[in-house]
Amino acid sequence: MPPRTRRQAKRAVPPGGGSGGGIESLPDGVLEHILGFLPSAEAVRTSLLARRWRHLWKSATGVRIGCHDGEQLLSVQELRNLVNHLMILRGGAPLDTCELTFGDFGENFGSHDDVSHVNLWFRQAVMCKARVLRLVSLSGCWLELDNLPLMSEHLTTLQLYGVRLHSKLLNFSRCLALEYLEIEYCNLSRVTEISSNSLKHLCINDSVLPHDPRTRIYAPNLVSLRLDVLRYRTPMLSSMPSLVEAFIKIDMECSDCCDAENYETCDCESCGMADGSSNCVLLKGVSDAKTLTLISIPEMFVFKRDLRWCPMFRKLKTLLLNEYWCVPNDFVALACILEHSPVLEKLTLQLFSEGLERKVEMKLCVSSTKRSPAISEHLKKVELKCEVVDDRVLKVLKFLCTYNICFSFE
Incomplete structure (x- = not known):
């Protein structure tokens, strides 16, 4: 067996002088993991504890920026100095988790200076091999992420809040390990497709989708799907043969509505597809689910439109429906799905x-x-x-x- 390097020996053996039972007895790797759970500003302050702690924070396995400090949430401008130095001084040390949370953009929003900084931090986290990446903008304005694809063999979880997204960013063909994607309060009005072969869990909540064309979701290995409070038009789902559980809720924020009495045969501009096709929008995509929840308000037509091509739910064991499916007197929708x-x-x-x-x-x-x-x-x-x-x-x-x-x- 080749001899260990001096750095490996240092990380494996605790320094002398400790009592043997305190935190000082832990190897560097364990301490770096512990520091990864602290807000990064607090992790940096541990450098004042002792000589041994001077550089441990630089290799912390987690970076947590903009965490709440009591009732105060820091703006991007206030975080710049900390984050820029933190990312540089880490020297590319690999990350397990990166959380970027911030409030106002400040005076620089008009010049997009703050936006450029956040995009840089986002990409640097990916380059540092982060497995879990969370970006949360609480500014009240959409933070626009660059329309560039992500490339990572390590990213498994991506959570986005309060950002504007584009199609290239949501093409995850180069993120081979990505399994969990959560999009909440985001603007997807320019997104034509969300695609991933590795994705297993997808949640889109309280987000803006395009008027036309419909966003297509291609995720053939998806296990769970949640679509809740979608503004404008519902997305079109591709086949999901591995789907176990799906939840779809369409409320008044959605514009998938039709005033025609015969919505089953209506081909008006609202009912039809932008490309002129008449494919099933939602039901075919979730037809392989074992557990299914379908909720809609009466004005929405999309589920009833889908019943023209109602698929067989061959694996479905548990089904929850709301009053939308129980409209008297013929109960066509309920009878069809049963x-x-x-x-x-x-x-x-x-x-x-x-x-x-x-x-x-x-x-x-x-x-x-x-x-x-x-x-x-x-x-x-x-x-x-x-x-x-x-x-x-x-x-x-x-x-x-x-x-x-x-x-x-x-």
Whole structure:
């Protein structure tokens, strides 16, 4: 075995003079890992403790910039001196986690000076082989990240908040280890596609998407998907054969709406695709999920439009739907998804009336002898949650009875 270098020996053996039971007895590598959990400003201050601590912070495995100092959140301008020196003095030491959080842009926002600094820090973190990278802008303005692709063999988690994004940045073909992507309160109005072969978990929440064309999401190995409070148009989902769990909520912030009575056959500008195609927008992409939540307000048409090409949900075992799917009198949407879920085991319907607080939960019984052949033979548990048993709820119960799903008095 070759002899260890002097630096390796120094890091492996604690210096003399320690009591043997305190923190001084720990090797340098462990201390650098511990320092990585501190806000970087505090980690730098440890250099004053003793000679041994003078340079340990430079190799801390975590960089945490702009953490809350009581009630005060520092601006980019206030953080410049610390971050610029920190990144230079680290000398490219590898990172495990990098968190960049800041408040106002300050007076330099108009000249984009602050924006350039943040983009530089963001790219330097990637170059330092960060596995987890979080960028949070609480300024109230969109921070525009450069439209350049990321290249990393180490990045596994990327979390973005309060930034404006472009298509090249969200093309992760050169981030082969990326598995977790969270986009919250971001502007994706110029993003035409989000693509990754390695991505397993994707969450897009309270973010702006384009009017046209729809953003396409290509992530064939995705395991979990959450789309919640999307402004303007919903994205178009490609096939996700590995999907286990999906949550999609469409509320009033979305502009996917149509005033036509016959939305099933409507081809108006709002309903159609920008390229003239008539493909399924959401349901086909989540058709392989085992657990699925679909929530929408009545004005939105996109789910009902997708029912023209309603896929088979061949793996779906747990399904939660809101009142959007339970519109009397024909219940076409509810009937369609039930009859296309051959292995469904649990169904939950949430029917909430505005202005009422009292909640009612009813467990329904699925007849084993008179079960309708149109629904899953595995369906054992059906729950209906509402705030009051009104006429609308009674109509839903009556419809379910056509499948021999009835109220249980047990």
